[in-house]
Amino acid sequence: MRLSTTAARRSLPAALLAGCTAALLLQPAATATPSPAPQRHDFAGGGSTTTLPLPAGAVLAPRGTEPFELLGLGWDGPTRALADAVVRVRTRDAATGRWSGWHRLETEASDGPDDAAHGATAPLWTGRSDGVAVEVRPGPAGVPPGLRLDLVDPGRGAPSTAVRTLPAEPPVEPPSGGPTTPPSVEPPKPPSGGPTTPPSVEPPSRPTAGSAGGQAPRPGIVTRAGWGADESLRDQEFEYTGPVREVFVHHTATATDYACADAPRVIRAIYVYHVKTNGWRDIGYNFLVDRCGTVYEGRAGGVDLPVHGAHTLGFNTDSTGVAAIGTYDGDQPPGPLLDGLAALAAWKLGLTGQPADGRTQLTSGSDASRYPKGTVVDFDAVSGHRDGVATECPGAALYARLPDLRAAAAALQTG
Incomplete structure (x- = not known):
């Protein structure tokens, strides 16, 4: 898998998921744009995703969010649409209120279906968080359509009577x-x-x-x-x-x-x-x-x-x-x-x-x-x-x- 990382800081350790190359820490950007309205989707067992549309080439200023434990960026264009782009995030610990440093997300796929139609960064496991900031510096292809940040809360798990x-x-x-x-x-x-x-x-x-x-x-x-x-x-x-x-x-x-x-x-x-x-x-x-x-x-x-x-x-x-x-x-x-x-x-x-x-x-x-x-x-x-x-x-x-x-x-x- 592709690798993005963040420091372990909770009982559920804060580290990335689904990646395999080491993350880079970058310096924060200087400008910001107004925060877009989030869209939340709830699932069985208390899980949810909260989606934040990202303005083209802009910064999502630090903001409070619904609780989440994993994040990543998705888009509607080809899987390599963000090749050579710089995407970095920071998150706020829900227990302590402290903000993490900036962490770079891997933007090029090394797993997935051979005919994937949608692109996404490697996801980042953050542990329990309730705030986020994002910066996207596009690569040569520019900003793909439908660029968005997804925040995932895994919830308690869907109930089932099937064999466990x-x-x-x-x-x-x-x-x-x-x-x-x-x-x-x-x-x-x-x-x-x-x-x-x-x-x-x-x-x-x-x-x-x-x-x-x-x-x-x-x-x-x-x-x-x-x-x-x-x-x-x-x-x-x-x-x-x-x-x-x-x-x-x-x-x-x-x-x-x-x-x-x-x-x-x-x-x-x-x-x-x-x-x-x-x-x-x-x-x-x-x-x-x-x-x-x-x-x-x-x-x-x-x-x-x-x-x-x-x-x-x-x-x-x-x-x-x-x-x-x-x-x-x-x-x-x-x-x-x-x-x-x-x-x-x-x-x-x-x-x-x-x-x-x-x-x-x-x-x-x-x-x-x-x-x-x-x-x-x-x-x-x-x-x-x-x-x-x-x-x-x-x-x-x-x-x-x-x-x-x-x-x-x-x-x-x-x-």
């Missing part, structure tokens, strides 16, 4: 008298230079547990009902790709010392931002994992099905995106987090017989990725976001642990 947690499955036992190590299964590959399987709204058949080579047990998964997703926000149709042959690992770039009980609030805020500000059909990630190793369902459509995500620009097809909640540039990923990532990768790849320590090929679907559209790229079956897109995600410390993660996932596949 899928329990972990018991270890897969090999057939009586059979080998203890399942045979290696060569993953399917796209034709050289050809496209991968296009998305479909028709759900594929569910895999039969234990039938594929290297099948690992499913870890426990907190469902969307468990983290309080408001299902009325997302697109009500699901979208599927071909069999999942690749896991891309991300980090959300929130601070690493959060209480794990607060992880659902972070996920709800990302979800609202991805849908309401970015204009995506659902949250971009297929799964998320917190520092305590808890796995969360991301994009809806079935945890065991190849749901088409919006996580790695150009390589969302035939892959799944898993986000580690936290920032792992310098901070080392905790052991339980790595265990959760390994367990999820082993299970998800095992559903299609893909060895977690193997390799696979994907075809780039976007010129905005690291590779021109149509390029066939050879990946490790478990790769970092940066392997497909020019970004620092999932952070240097977590990226350095991917070889260990692949080995641990492969060991789970072989029992």
